[in-house]
Amino acid sequence: MNKIILAGAVALAAQSAFADTNNSENNLELITVTASRVEVPKAQTAVSVSVLTAADIEKLGYSTLMDVIKTLPGISAANNGGLGKVSNVYVRGESGSRTLVLVDGINVADPTNTQVTTQFQHILASDVERIEVLRGPQGMMYGAGAGGVINIITKRASQPLELQLSGETGRYNTHRTQVALRGVQSGWNYALDLSQLESDGFNARVSDTSGERDGYDNQTVSAKLGYQFSDTFSLEGQVRQLDADTGFDNCYAGWNPSNDCEDQYTQTSYQLAGDLQLGSVANRLSVSSQELERDSLAEGVSSYAVEGSIDELNYFGNLKLAAGELSWGADLDQQDYTANDSDQSLELLGVFGEWRGDVAGKIFYNLGFRHDSFDGDDIRGETHNSWRVSAAVPQLIGSNQQIKYRASASTGFRAPSPYETSTNVVSGVAPVSPETSRGVEVALEYSYAELLQLELVAFQQTVTDAIVYVNGLGTGWGAYAQDDGESDSDGFELSLSGTLGEAGRWHANGTWLDSRDSEGEQRLNVAEKVYNLGASYTLLGERLTLAANLRHVDDRLSINPLGGAPVAPDAYNRFDLNAAYQFSERLALTLRGENLLNEDYSEVAGFNSAGAAVYAGVRFSLN
Numbered sequence: 137m138n139k140i141i142l143a144g145a146v147a148l149a150a151q152s153a154f155a156d157t158n159n160s161e162n163n164l165e166l167i168t169v170t171a172s173r174v175e176v177p178k179a180q181t182a183v184s185v186s187v188l189t190a191a192d193i194e195k196l197g198y199s200t201l202m203d204v205i206k207t208l209p210g211i212s213a214a215n216n217g218g219l220g221k222v223s224n225v226y227v228r229g230e231s232g233s234r235t236l237v238l239v240d241g242i243n244v245a246d247p248t249n250t251q252v253t254t255q256f257q258h259i260l261a262s263d264v265e266r267i268e269v270l271r272g273p274q275g276m277m278y279g280a281g282a283g284g285v286i287n288i289i290t291k292r293a294s295q296p297l298e299l300q301l302s303g304e305t306g307r308y309n310t311h312r313t314q315v316a317l318r319g320v321q322s323g324w325n326y327a328l329d330l331s332q333l334e335s336d337g338f339n340a341r342v343s344d345t346s347g348e349r350d351g352y353d354n355q356t357v358s359a360k361l362g363y364q365f366s367d368t369f370s371l372e373g374q375v376r377q378l379d380a381d382t383g384f385d386n387c388y389a390g391w392n393p394s395n396d397c398e399d400q401y402t403q404t405s406y407q408l409a410g411d412l413q414l415g416s417v418a419n420r421l422s423v424s425s426q427e428l429e430r431d432s433l434a435e436g437v438s439s440y441a442v443e444g445s446i447d448e449l450n451y452f453g454n455l456k457l458a459a460g461e462l463s464w465g466a467d468l469d470q471q472d473y474t475a476n477d478s479d480q481s482l483e484l485l486g487v488f489g490e491w492r493g494d495v496a497g498k499i500f501y502n503l504g505f506r507h508d509s510f511d512g513d514d515i516r517g518e519t520h521n522s523w524r525v526s527a528a529v530p531q532l533i534g535s536n537q538q539i540k541y542r543a544s545a546s547t548g549f550r551a552p553s554p555y556e557t558s559t560n561v562v563s564g565v566a567p568v569s570p571e572t573s574r575g576v577e578v579a580l581e582y583s584y585a586e587l588l589q590l591e592l593v594a595f596q597q598t599v600t601d602a603i604v605y606v607n608g609l610g611t612g613w614g615a616y617a618q619d620d621g622e623s624d625s626d627g628f629e630l631s632l633s634g635t636l637g638e639a640g641r642w643h644a645n646g647t648w649l650d651s652r653d654s655e656g657e658q659r660l661n662v663a664e665k666v667y668n669l670g671a672s673y674t675l676l677g678e679r680l681t682l683a684a685n686l687r688h689v690d691d692r693l694s695i696n697p698l699g700g701a702p703v704a705p706d707a708y709n710r711f712d713l714n715a716a717y718q719f720s721e722r723l724a725l726t727l728r729g730e731n732l733l734n735e736d737y738s739e740v741a742g743f744n745s746a747g748a749a750v751y752a753g754v755r756f757s758l759n
Contacts, residue, residue: 171183172492183271184270188205190265190291197716200219200259200333202256210269212666218340221352226661244403248442248443251556263331273574276490280570281551293325302314306752324361326362329358330357337350338350338747343742374407378404384397398436399432403428407424408423409421430444442474444471445471450465452465459493462490466485470483480557488506490503490504538583540579541579552603555616556568569601569618575597577594579594587635599622604616627649630645631643640671641672643670644670684712686711686712725754734747
């Protein structure tokens with residue numbers, strides 16, 4: 137870790153490189169940045185990307201990232217019993233180990249997990265300015281584990297002084313608070329955010345009939361400080377710390393089963409980044425470090441403690457030419473994992489390039505290639521190549537209608553995690569190699585001014601040589617091993633949105649998915665039918681805002697909590713409603729309800745979900 141940080145600091149000093157990555161406030165709905173790491177008009181984007189702004193997130197009212205992104209197409213989620221409990225997000229059927237999550241450019245995956253997944257359940261929505269979700273294999277631009285990308289950009293100031301205070305309370309003795317201070321003046325920009333979410337919760341497992349509650353406490357603190365030295369050079373540093381304490385069921389105190397279980401989780405991230413504009417060439421260099429500590433307790437006694445870290449050094453360059461735009465870059469990623477006095481590590485090095493051009497201003501295309509190499513304690517000299525080819529053809533129909541045809545093909549891969557390679561060695565089975573993936577999609581988009589927007593996507597993606605857990609391998613212990621054959625996900629996504637008179641908007645989306653493992657069996661916890669229908673409306677001279685979302689989930693399989701063949705949880709409908717009344721420019725009252733139909737459902741078989749709940753809150757802002 138120290139070597140990477142030192143190298144990054146020296147390179148930053150030599151290049152004096154840093155830039156503000158915040159998008160133009162006037163172009164938030166027209167620009168995407170995730171697909172190519174630079175601003176690209178959405179009309180020219182040839183891959184599937186969904187965008188949610190701070191205004192969208194505020195209208196929805198949800199407290200966690202999980203609930204926010206469930207409203208998007210192509211997303212399926214599984215939660216094991218309420219706030220803070222083990223959760224997974226599936227992008228087009230691919231699990232969290234194949235989904236890259238970035239917060240202000242920092243990879244927030246947890247290397248202490250068996251398959252290096254992000255702890256989605258701990259990411260709060262209170263400080264988020266923008267979310268972009270990129271669906272399909274993205275290994276060319278982002279490297280290992282990027283079967284999909286969730287890019288989270290936190291809030292920045294646009295005024296000399298901005299102060300935000302908010303609080304909310306409701307069922308299950310749930311409390312949410314936030315204090316945010318931001319500003320930009322005389323070249324400086326800063327942001328400080330303190331957020332807390334705590335709840336007594338409810339009983340996580342159906343099998344636990346004791347009536348005890350499995351609570352949750354999340355405290356997240358973030359700070360940024362940057363300076364614009366000139367029109368071409370600026371620097372910024374940031375730090376973010378997350379402390380979460382979660383109660384759960386079904387652990388062991390010695391050899392005795394217990395439901396008095398607790399998981400303590402601390403994640404601390406640092407980043408120093410810089411941009412330098414040299415003529416027509418934009419350069420960005422960043423160095424980041426993430427440290428994690430996790431401790432599982434049974435009846436108050438530690439039963440499993442683990443530590444991990446991810447250190448990254450990233451360079452990205454971009455050149456605009458008359459004929460098109462060229463991007464290139466390199467990244468070094470080191471993952472470390474320590475448990476029971478055993479250390480495991482993995483180092484990945486990647487280089488990539490992409491050309492974005494057009495044919496007579498009518499066809500916009502992308503060509504990209506990436507080469508990765510990786511080494512670890514139990515894996516040596518592995519390499520992988522990834523590529524992406526895509527094209528978009530937007531056409532104007534009259535003065536206010538547009539239709540766009542687009543298609544893309546791409547590949548990706550996932551390197552074995554330090555944990556997977558270490559258990560593989562212990563069990564004496566064959567060494568594991570990277571998973572590989574490939575995907576294709578074709579889409580049609582149509583818009584009629586602000587009145588109607590439509591997107592229809594057909595996709596197919598395949599994972600080859602998936603790394604799976606198998607019981608009883610080698611010496612008799614379970615281990616992660618290579619799965620022979622291919623697992624497939626294919627389906628359709630339909631998204632619709634439009635206006636409701638002059639004061640409202642509506643949205644609807646549906647995902648139809650067929651996701652199968654190498655033996656042709658449906659993947660566990662992946663819903664094959666997911667629908668969202670929602671609307672927002674302003675009343676009383678724009679003082680009152682109402683927003684609602686109805687989500688329907690069907691056709692899932694889960695592990696049978698009683699053993700035996702997988703079971704199919706019942707389909708369910710969840711209806712949520714959020715209201716905000718703006719008393720003045722600075723003060724607003726909020727009232728929201730979740731699961732107002734009081735649906736009794738499980739996202740994962742054997743685990744409870746929250747019943748109907750109402751939360752009341754207040755927001756104060758000064759800017």
